[in-house]
Amino acid sequence: MRRLAWLYMLNLPALLAGCQLGYYSQAMNGHFALMGKREPVAAVLADPDTPAEVAEQLAFSQQVIAWAWPHLDLPVDDVYHQYVALEQDAVLWNVLAAPRWSLTPKTWCYPLLGCVSYRGYFDRARADQEAAALAEDGMDTWVGGAIAYSTLGWFADPLTTPMLNRSRPALAELLIHELTHRRIYIANDTRFNESLATLVGREGALAYFADQGIHLNEEALVQRDRAERAFMAIVEDTREALSRLYESSEDPQLLAAEKARIQQQARERFRQEQTDNPALAGYRGFFDGPLNNAQLNGVSDYNGYVSAFARLLTQCQRDWDCFWQQVDNLADLTDAQRKQALQDFHGTDSYPATGIGRPDPAYPDP
Numbered sequence: 001m002r003r004l005a006w007l008y009m010l011n012l013p014a015l016l017a018g019c020q021l022g023y024y025s026q027a028m029n030g031h032f033a034l035m036g037k038r039e040p041v042a043a044v045l046a047d048p049d050t051p052a053e054v055a056e057q058l059a060f061s062q063q064v065i066a067w068a069w070p071h072l073d074l075p076v077d078d079v080y081h082q083y084v085a086l087e088q089d090a091v092l093w094n095v096l097a098a099p100r101w102s103l104t105p106k107t108w109c110y111p112l113l114g115c116v117s118y119r120g121y122f123d124r125a126r127a128d129q130e131a132a133a134l135a136e137d138g139m140d141t142w143v144g145g146a147i148a149y150s151t152l153g154w155f156a157d158p159l160t161t162p163m164l165n166r167s168r169p170a171l172a173e174l175l176i177h178e179l180t181h182r183r184i185y186i187a188n189d190t191r192f193n194e195s196l197a198t199l200v201g202r203e204g205a206l207a208y209f210a211d212q213g214i215h216l217n218e219e220a221l222v223q224r225d226r227a228e229r230a231f232m233a234i235v236e237d238t239r240e241a242l243s244r245l246y247e248s249s250e251d252p253q254l255l256a257a258e259k260a261r262i263q264q265q266a267r268e269r270f271r272q273e274q275t276d277n278p279a280l281a282g283y284r285g286f287f288d289g290p291l292n293n294a295q296l297n298g299v300s301d302y303n304g305y306v307s308a309f310a311r312l313l314t315q316c317q318r319d320w321d322c323f324w325q326q327v328d329n330l331a332d333l334t335d336a337q338r339k340q341a342l343q344d345f346h347g348t349d350s351y352p353a354t355g356i357g358r359p360d361p362a363y364p365d366p
Contacts, residue, residue, distance in 0.1 A: 023119070030092065030122025031151075038082040038158045057164040057171065058083060064172045064208060065179075071211065072204050072320055074179040075153060082158040089162055090145030093127035094118040097139040098293035101246045101255055103239060105297045106139060114187025117301060120149065140292035148174060150181040169216065172208050177201030183324075186331055192338065195305035196327065203313060227279035231286075234273070235299050238266040238291065263291040308345035 041058050044050050050058075061080060068074045096118050097106040105117035121127035124143075131141040147162035163174060180197040209216055241262045249255055270287045274280040289295050309327075316322035330338050 026122060026126055027120065034084055034091070034122070034160075035155065035158070037084045038156075039084070041081050041083050041159065044083050054161075054164060057168075058159065060168055061159055061164070061171060061175060064175050067208055067211070068176055068179055068204065071207065072176065072179075072200070073183075073324055074176065074200075074204075075182045076179060078156045079153075079179070079182065080157060080159050080175065082156060084158045084160045086161040089165075090124075090147055091160055091162060092120045092122050092149060093124045093143050093145050094120050095127050095130045095134070096142045096144070096294040096298050097131070097134045098297055100138050100140055100293070101252075103243055103246070103293050103297060105294070105301075106134070114189075117190050117297065120146070140290070140294045142290065142292065142295040142298065144295075144298060148178055150178045152185050153182045169205055169209065173201040173205040175201075176204035176208075184327060184331060186338075189335065189338070191301050191304045192330075192342070194302045196309055198302050199306050199309040199313070203310075203318075223277075223279040227277055227282065230273055230277055230280055231283050232299070232303060234266055234269055235296060238262060239296050239300065241265075242293070242296075266291055305342045308342040311345050 041062060045055055045058055065076050065080050069076045098104060099106075107115040107117050108119045109115040119130065121130065124145075127143050131143050134141050148160065149157075151157055157178070163171065166174065177197040177200065180200040181193065184193075184196070186192050206216075242259065245255065245258050245262065249258075267287050270280065270283070274284075286295075312326050313323050316326065330341060333341060
């Protein structure tokens with residue numbers, strides 16, 4: 001949900017017209033305003049006025065970046081070696097939308113980038129305005145903050161304060177997630193891109209700490225995984241119930257009443273399961289949301305193929321060269337062939353989910 005590479009490749013005279021002008025302008029202005037505030041990490045670390053917690057996180061980030069290239073074969077040149085101090089808790093806000101009686105996401109299409117199921121704004125008010133306009137057209141909408149985005153290697157992406165305000169394992173996971181987008185990106189396939197980055201971020205972070213000999217609290221990891229599985233089970237069961245509902249009737253009153261019942265059922269299930277699984281409390285904010293089609297779609301985009309990629313990594317005996325070769329093979333397929341191959345890999349295995357809605361800290365600090 002964080003790519004803006006298309007901003008720099010557009011034929012502006014032809015495309016910055018009509019209702020698109022305002023959107024492209026805010027995106028370009030927001031990005032370049034952010035880039036203009038960058039400071040070299042080395043300079044920030046050398047500044048005696050830099051808060052100790054910021055310096056520690058910046059130093060840690062450089063260690064992860066340096067490790068990711070030789071161990072995960074991820075491109076790290078000219079990325080995350082600069083820092084932008086921000087007071088806000090997100091870098092940009094993404095608008096997601098879907099028809100009121102369908103789980104098919106609305107997409108926005110751009111040259112070279114392809115079609116994606118979100119639209120990013122650097123101004124929260126602008127994002128809310130877009131969501132409100134879509135709601136007036138009968139769409140379910142959801143606005144979610146993003147603490148990072150990738151320009152897919154076109155620019156030197158900086159670290160930001162919201163990125164550093166995480167536990168170290170969660171920061172490592174985020175950095176590796178974003179580096180994955182720089183290695184491979186398939187136009188028009190949000191679920192492939194995000195699920196792959198989710199898997200590589202998660203497994204890469206665990207591999208980093210293991211390689212460094214840093215012990216993570218195993219019991220906390222087990223609790224985290226259990227909570228994530230429970231969270232995803234509620235989300236997927238809710239999506240399935242809504243899908244069956246939308247296929248069963250065209251009566252708007254019946255659809256509205258049953259949809260509200262299914263959403264309330266999800267909230268009640270969350271509260272009940274939280275009693276036996278306290279770690280689920282980290283997802284309370286998600287269930288305080290509308291639980292509409294747009295919000296539920298966001299979770300699926302980040303996790304839909306995660307178990308498939310996990311099985312692929314296992315088949316490669318956790319050899320990353322083998323894994324990336326298999327990923328490249330998938331990328332060479334047609335969209336239909338790739339989707340079928342990933343569904344075949346998916347099987348019945350369960351895998352902990354990460355991404356939208358997952359609370360940070362995902363891990364305890366080592």
